[in-house]
Amino acid sequence: MTIALKEGYQPLTEATAIQLIKELGYFHAHDQLRCREIGDGNLNLVFHIQNENDKALIIKQALPYAKVVGESWPLTLHRATIEGNYLKNAIPLVPELVPQLHHTDEVKALTIMEDLSHLDIVRTGFIAGKSYPNLSRHIGEYLAKTLFFTSDFGCNQQVKKGLQQAFSNPELCKITEDLVFSDPFHESDTNDFEPELKGTVERLWQDDSLKLEVAKLKYKFLTHGEALLHGDLHTGSIFANETDTKVIDPEFAFFGPIGFDIGQFFANLLFQAITRTEENRDIILSHLHQVWKTFEETFTTLWHTSSVETFTRTKGYLEYVLKEYFKDSIGFAGCELIRRTIGLAHVADLDGIEDSSRRLASKKIAIELGRQLILQQSNITSTKDMERLFEKVKRGE
CATH class of the missing domain: 3.30.200.20 (Phosphorylase Kinase; domain 1)
Structure with a gap:
């Protein structure tokens, strides 16, 4: 061609x-x-x-x-x-x-x-066992500020509509639509997984309850232009060291549902939680809690100090908005876990495990955790709930 x-x-x-x-x-x-x-x-x-x-x-x-x-x-x-x-x-x-x-x-x-070569790619550093103590606080702040100030709460609605035109990104959105929401949940030539996972994958394809929830999430991705997203916020798109954090590679940016960026980061932390030994897992789970805590606190402060929307003064509205963002992020995290395990583009967190039995076991956990997050997104109301679900899936319950 x-x-x-x-x-x-x-x-x-x-x-x-x-x-x-x-x-x-x-x-x-x-x-x-x-x-x-x-x-x-x-x-x-x-x-x-x-x-x-x-x-x-x-x-x-x-x-x-x-x-x-x-x-x-x-x-x-x-x-x-x-x-x-x-x-x-x-x-x-x-x-x-x-x-x-x-x-x-x-x-x-x-x-x-x-040049950011003095920093590590976070995924590579995580695989090597590094911790990055400021990472989740920085990413929570990054998410809250970039999303709030391009949403209808922090951006004049007419200005936002102009930005939406400037950030129309149909070709790269189509990649996400296919590789995150469609192909992994159906038989497709783009899928890539070990033969030993075929039974697990085929059960996903036959699960109509799961596919219904994924369809709803895909519809949100297609239609909910809430804010300007990074669009590909995984740990390979972040550089960091002990003190600094830099987010890179926003070429997938477009106006979409706020929970998508948050969910992608959640999922990529969970890949590390899955693959780390128990004694080295706590720092990853603490990042999971801290990123949402910082996002919630920063977004709340901006809501009260920088809003351009009259209804932000309405009692209960902030709580409703944050609850919806969190619910969406859980579902999107589930899709990311599954697609990075059986779809076209994998993650080194899983594929880099040399022992084949451990690698396959980790991938089965990622698939099941993703499935449960998608199905239970309405019941998971905190990152502690997410951690409890992770522990339950990890134990095989």
Whole structure:
């Protein structure tokens, strides 16, 4: 399949990335630069460029296809513009929690941003046993501020409608619609799981009660434009160390249900809870509790101090809104657990377990936990309830 590209677009190489960064004036012409391509995802090239004095920058360039499949799966380059605009919108709201943005180019489909190589990719660090004590507090704040100030509670409704047009992202939303909500719950060529899981997976496909709840969640994803979402907030999209946290890769950004971003982060914490030994699990569960606590507290403060909606002064409305967000986040977390286990795009938390029997056991727990979260989303009213359900599934009850 031939992919139509804008004139002026050409995938960068390490040599042309160096040439570009010098032409833009970020380094001196005589600087000796080192460049390496470090992208480990499916959709982009990522170049780390550094001079002899250790000044460094990152160039991220969108590819016109998914690397995991190849040119038979074409992708829009407009997602680079979405990413740049999302960062421009987020920087005033959470300047310490997203990377500094230096330059964007819509034609070349690239973004130049600060180097974050002093930080860890959180998923990689978690797998290595690291804790990141400030992570959940930072992500709770990030979620509350980016979501509140792009919702009808914190953003003028006319301004929001303009933003919704600017962040229309149909191609990448279609990926989420298919890979998160549709394909894992039906027989599909995109699904990918071990033969030993076939019986477990087929029971999912035959569970009409489960599929009804997933259908409702998909409908919310399709129709509830509550706020500007990151759209792909997993632990591979977050850099951190002991003190700092930076959220990256918002190319899936669009206006959707607030619980989706929260649920994705919940699910990726639960992958770690599933795979860690009991003595190392408490920090992950504490992150689960802390992220919602911080989100709830920060969102509540903003509700009382920064609202543009008259009805936020109505008694009981805040409690109703937070309850709905939490319920949605539980269901979306369940979908994420299942799709990352049996769908096209997996997580290293599970796939990286070398012992096959332990890996399969962990995947069965992830599938069952996901199923229970989806089915019981109305009954789970706190992160403590979520922890209790996790412990019950982990014990095989």
